[in-house]
Amino acid sequence: RDSCVSDSSDSVISSGSDSDGHIYKVVLLGEHGVGKSTLARIFGGVEDTHEYEDAGNTYDRSIVVDEEEANILLYDIWEQDNSQWLKDQCMCMGDAYIIVYSVTDKSSFEKASELRIQLRRARQSENIPIILVGNKTDLVRSREVSVDAANRAEHVPSFSTEKFIETSASLHHNVCTLFEGIVRQIRLRRDSKEE
Numbered sequence: 314r315d316s317c318v319s320d321s322s323d324s325v326i327s328s329g330s331d332s333d334g335h336i337y338k339v340v341l342l343g344e345h346g347v348g349k350s351t352l353a354r355i356f357g358g359v360e361d362t363h364e365y366e367d368a369g370n371t372y373d374r375s376i377v378v379d380e381e382e383a384n385i386l387l388y389d390i391w392e393q394d395n396s397q398w399l400k401d402q403c404m405c406m407g408d409a410y411i412i413v414y415s416v417t418d419k420s421s422f423e424k425a426s427e428l429r430i431q432l433r434r435a436r437q438s439e440n441i442p443i444i445l446v447g448n449k450t451d452l453v454r455s456r457e458v459s460v461d462a463a464n465r466a467e468h469v470p471s472f473s474t475e476k477f478i479e480t481s482a483s484l485h486h487n488v489c490t491l492f493e494g495i496v497r498q499i500r501l502r503r504d505s506k507e508e
């Protein structure tokens with residue numbers, strides 16, 4: 314079990330505030346090949362350019378969710394190098410995390426669970442928003458991870474800030490919903506802190 318302080322305050326007082334000018338850092342985590350960079354490029358609106366090296370990129374975009382603008386810096390740098398320093402940086406720099414696995418690769422799913430636990434441990438007293446993403450749903454015949462298995466893995470009642478979604482970056486299915494979801498998660502946490 315995660316060694317996390319369970320201080321989830323579910324009482325959210327909606328302040329109806331406007332964009333607060335803050336830039337939220339969202340970090341992509343997950344095994345190689347699961348689709349992190351593809352999702353990031355869709356978010357950044359640069360998916361058709363093949364000149365992007367996979368050396369690690371950051372995408373700066375503001376999106377409107379629930380009639381409120383959100384400034385997001387999306388970091389696709391998890392695999393930029395193999396240094397422990399970078400991994401540690403990634404674990405502490407994010408305001409929110411998108412942990413990706415491929416539904417066609419059970420080991421990437423297990424890795425995702427491991428990363429989630431590591432992250433909870435690194436940020437124990439914080440109720441950091443995390444979205445677990447099962448990508449590549451278009452590859453129906455190669456599916457190795459069921460929706461049920463993922464839902465079970467996410468069933469940790471004390472964390473109100475965890476969500477799960479399946480996407481297909483190739484088909485652009487649920488990609489917008491994913492990024493809207495992370496913004497909503499960030500706001501829930503922000504608003505509950507402000508009370």
Ligand code: GDP
Pocket residue numbers: 343344345346347348349350351352448449450451452480481482483484
């Ligand atoms: P990363 O290593 O996590 O950054 O993964 P990439 O974004 O580089 O994707 C790895 C490979 O999976 C590439 O060939 C992508 O085109 C492919 N890919 C990414 N998302 C999907 C998807 O939703 N469906 C399918 N069929 N392929 C995908």
Ligand code: MG
Pocket residue numbers: 349350351367392
């Ligand atoms: Mg990549």
